[in-house]
Amino acid sequence: TSPQLDCAGRILRLDRARVMGIVNVTPDSFSDGGAHDTTEAAVAHGLKLVEEGADLLDIGGESTRPGAAPVSVEEELRRVIPVIEQLAARTQVPISIDTFKPEVMRAAVAAGAGMINDIYGLRQEGALDAAAATGVPVVLMHMQGEPGHMQADPHYDDVVAEVHGFLVQRLFAAEMAGIAKKNLLIDLGFGFGKTTAHNMTLLARSERFLELGVPMLAGLSRKRSLGELTGRDTPSERVAASVAAHLIAVQRGARIVRVHDVAATVDALKIWQAVEAVPTPRADA
């Protein structure tokens, strides 16, 4: 049986790399920022990404940009629940909730989410129990420090060893809390307390993490490191770099890539899949 994730009844097959489309539900500073506009815009964007070929969506109500204002549980729920309800009703793909708050995890899954994506790796108070209670797959991501200051001066003696050790510990904690290993995924947390050099080292050595025995998710889309390497100061100018980075991540073991540019990424992975499909010549041939 090839690997798959049961996302509250929606099956995500991992026989090939899958594309997670990003849906940020943050009040649009251009429109009047009303709740209706925000929900409408987010739902429309999610539907567009599914049209472009997204295999699942990641719904986030709180930005992790350094300096971003914290969002209350109430506000985060107001933002994400209507979007999850509508997208779950109008598409067939699994819906992931990007949150580290236990209350949001529970409410999002009740509203139709089938995966939890936690940048804190379930380290917030109550998060392990909340995630275990939902029964859905969970992405455990590495982060050094906190979003507010993690990029000030990231330092590691050995970034691969330290990220690996962190993920081993979070996997253990999750299994001890009752989350089945088949419901666990890991993520190296590109850009979360890392310099560009750290990010490239982790990308280069991604295969080191496959021994953990769980699917790996990679998220490099439009990130600052790609801008530094290409001189593209605007995130929307980083599409080619993002596609390249995610193709490399998949070649080095990632099974899910978290992206803004779904259509471009889907096309790039089709080429990878075509090459992967070519049988290796028999040794005696």
Ligand SMILES: Cn1c(SCC(=O)Nc2ccccc2)nc2c(=O)[nH]c(N)nc21
């Ligand atoms: C919620 N979330 C984020 S938000 C940061 C972001 O996209 N920054 C960013 C986006 C665009 C431009 C510059 C920076 N990144 C990840 C990730 O790499 N993995 C997982 N699992 N979840 C994640």
